[in-house]
Amino acid sequence: MIAREKLNQLKEKFGPAIQRADLPGEDRLFVFVEPSALKEVCRFVFRDLDGRYITGIGADDRPFSGQFMVAHTFAFDREHLLCGILVFVPPDPPRVESISDAVPAANWAEREFRDLVGIEPVGHAHPKRLVLPDGWPEGAHPLRKDVPWNAVPEGFDDEREFDFDEPPEGCVVVPFGPFHPTLDEPAHFRLYVEGETVRGCEYRGFMVHRGIEKLAESVLTYNEIPVMAERICGICGCVHNVAYAQAVESAVGLRAPPRAEFLRTLMLELERLHSHLLWVGLACHIVxxxxLFMQSFRIREPVMWIAEKITGNRKTYGLCVVGGVHRDLTPELGAELRQVLDRLEAEWRAVTAAVLKDRNIQKRTCGIGVADRKLVKEAALIGPMARAAGVDIDCRRDHPYAAYDRVDFEVITAEDGDVWSRIVVRANEVFESIKIMRQCLEKMEDGPIQLSIQDELPAGRLGMSSVEAPRGEAHHFVITGENNRPRRWRVRAPTYQNLQAVPAMIKDQQLADMTISLASIDPCFSCTDRLETVDLNSGTTKVWSAEELSRLARWRT
Amino acid sequence: MSLASKIKETWICLKAGRVTLPYPAQARPVPANFRGRPIFDAAKCIGCAGCANNCPAREILVFDVCQEIRILKYLGRRCTYCGRCAEVCPEKAITMSPEFETATNHIGDLQQRLDLFMSTCQRCGRCFKEPSVLEQLKLKGYRMDDLENERWVFRSRSYLENEPVVDDIRIELD
Structure with missing residues (x-):
């Protein structure tokens, strides 16, 4: 059993530093280690055992154990194992050894728990604010249990501005975002530009951090969270919905009925179809x-319509609850879905036949935004980013969930790691998704779609779940708790890891390639609340207020 | 060859023709089980407050004026049209309507208020048993949401505890 084998390797190497281990199943391992050994254990897992870093979680466990908790999770993709390295950190003040010089991919995760939980990563090279808004005072940590969900900390200053780093000498700063036509979310990049060449950048994001995790831990209940989880992302909502439900199920040892698993698989793939078609369209628009932008969106539209027919909405399917799903597929809709897939496959085949040989796109994207194998390992890149660099990882196959162990499909890879490779990977993944959906429709048996849960869910259990979103692996980590809600729920969206590689990807590139490089990781669209129009004739400016804008938006025909 | 690609691409576009729908002049009809704005039917509602207890956005408030009269208010501000209320309603008193163009300058256009005459025992809270333990009523008996400020009150005074309800609101029972 692979989990036991890994545990023995760790025990052999570190002996008494391994305090306790939980093996809830063949594919999950939780190891509790001495705080002093954390860095070395993580280095060993990351370097010697070649684990892929997933994320770091900080939790306030004071009401239960009197201590804080930090967990770093790793995946062994070929061995189908998800592994968590956990430490308890004494409070006043909570400090933990930073692992980011051994595991560079842990950079953001450590900065995040420094901000939100207030656990200081000692030895972090750049312990700067990452998540909290500019106006938050130092020392206020919203994810601590003694902070109410709606608290505005004392000393909150709306006017305070972010303290940006100094640009390197000889460079000019070009701001990119927060509102930029090609950015999918309000994120701000300060590009350091020398002539036309980008030499580096500083990232400031998390402008739409909504505190969903805090809400889940303090207000919502187990079966309300899936609806909220779905709103984490406008494109891959169903992914978070399923990942949350699976994480809770894995924590308490439940398994959804087979029909529910097939339905989850089906909707996840439907979501991947629309997401990939959308992305190919947007990527073409940017170059x-x-x-192709228009055609790709035209081809995508029937996918949205069939989703609307099945679930009642184009997006936000509202599919999962803990222990199953609550929307079934009627045979008529199944037949209609088959027709949609047939038409889509034929049309997409025509498009790929034309586009994958189009020199214009190749010239614009080949050798741009390269993320090679080394960067994939160091920054723990995932999804099409990794596969385009020849790293053959896919959660659907490596950490099978829902009904992916009962369907056949290929994992598409490419070699070059540039934007073009990512286009090829995503375009071809569409066919694999269609294949999976057809198999689901065939193999799906009648039966219940929800478990009847008889008892309250036990508290204090750990669960994690990885789901292959269109952008890569979405990872959810749950600690179950009292009062019908989890104690801690950590969501790591795929863009979280992929975005960290952007500075390395755009370095020494032309400024004009910035947009497509960034868009190639498929980050998630922003909306403005204020805009400016200029009257060209008179030269006067008019600034629209939020109220005027909303009136304009509501005015119809 | 790139030229072949261009010809193929042209063909794809020509074949597709014009696909744009004349929206908003003419709205596309929505499918049968579309989840639009929820509509509450006062004639069917038994006032069990199952919808209020399951609303993830806390958009349904319940206030017991006295033993016999319960007010149920739907606020329609943050409602995400998730359809949970319609799903848990034992009397099918809530329907997810086909309405999706609900932008307005007056929130009152979307709000619904039901004044319900209650004859079941509110103290035992047993008029509605939800399907799963995860969904069973968190709140029993009296519900005293803050209708004036349109806020959901996190802990009801069903057990008649002495502690205040939420931070700054104190709801007095007779």
Whole structure:
């Protein structure tokens, strides 16, 4: 059993530093280690055992154990194992050894728990604010249990501005975002530019951090969270919905009925179809090829309509609850879905036949935004980013969930790691998704779609779940708790890891390639609350207020 | 060859023709089980407050004026049209309507208020048993949401505890 084998390797190497281990199943391992050994254990897992870093979680466990908790999770993809390295950290003040010089991918995760839980990563090279808004005072940590969900800390200053780093000498700062036509979310990049060449950048994001995790831990209940989890992302909502439900199920040892698993698989793949078609369209739009942008969106539309027919909405399917799903697929809709897939496959085949040989796109994207194998390992890149660099990882196959162990499909990879490879990977993944959906429709048996849960869920259990979102692996980590809600629920969206590689990807590139490089990781669209129009004739400016804008938006025909 | 690609691409566009729908002049009809704005039917509602207890956005408030009269208010501000209320309603008193163009300058256009005459025992809270333990009523008996400020009150005074309800609101029982 692979989990036991890994545990023995760790015990052999570190002996008494391994305090306790939980093996809830063949594919999950939780190891509790001495705080002093954390860095070495993580280094060993990351370097010697070649684990892939997933994320770091900080939790306030004071009401239960009197201590704080930090967990770093790793995946062994070929061995189908998810592994958590956990430490308890004494409070006043909580400090933990930073692992980010051994595991560079842990950079953001450590900065995040420094902000939100207030656990200081000692030895972190750049312990700067990451998540909290500019106006938050130092020392206020919203994810601590003694902070109410709606607290505004004393000393909150709306006017305070972010303290940006100094640009390197000889460089000019070009701001990119927070509102930029090609950015999918309000994120701000300060690009350091020398002539036309980008030499580096500083990232400031998390502008739409909504505190969903805090809400889940303090207000919502187990079966309300899936609806909220779905709103984490406008494109891959169903992924978070399923990942949350699976994480809770894995923590308490439940398994959804087979039909529910097939339905989850089906909807996840439907979501991947629309997401990939959307992305290919947007990528083409960014490189100035609007024909394919239009066609790709046209081909995508029937996917949205069938989703609307099945679930009642184009997006936000509202599919999962803990222990199953609550929307079934009627045979008529199944037949209609098959027709949609057939038409989609034929149309997409025609598009790929044309586009994958189009020199114009190749010239614009080949050798741009390269993330090679080394960067994939160091920054723990996932999804199409990793696969385009020849790293053959896919959660659907490596950490099978829902009904992916009962369907056949290929994992598409490419070699070059540039934007073009990512286009090829995503375009071809569409066919694999169609294949999976057809198999689901065939193999799905009648039966219940929800478990009847008889008892309250036990508290204090750990659960994690990885789901392959269109952008890569979405990871959810749950500690179950009292009062019908989890104690801690940590969501790591795929873009979280992929975005960390952007500075390395755009370094020494032309400024004009910035947009497509960034868009190639498929980050998640922003909306503005204020805009400015200029009257060209008179030269006067008019600034629209939020109220005027909303009136304009509501005015119809 | 790139030229072949261009010809193929042209063909794809020509074949597709014009696909744009004349929206908003003419709205596309929505499918049968579309989840639009929820509509509450006062004639069917038994006032069990199952919808209020399961609303993830806390958009349904319940206030017991006295033993016999319960007010149920739907606020329609943050409602995400998730359809949980319609799903848990034992009397099918809530329907997810086909309405999706609900932008307005007056929130009152979306709000619904039901004044319900109650004859079941509110103290035992047993008029509605939800399907799963995860969903069973967190709140029993009296519900005293803050209708004036349109806020959901996190802990009801069903057990008649002496502690205040939420931070700054104190709801007095007769």
């Amino acid at each position: 100035g090829f609007d024909t």
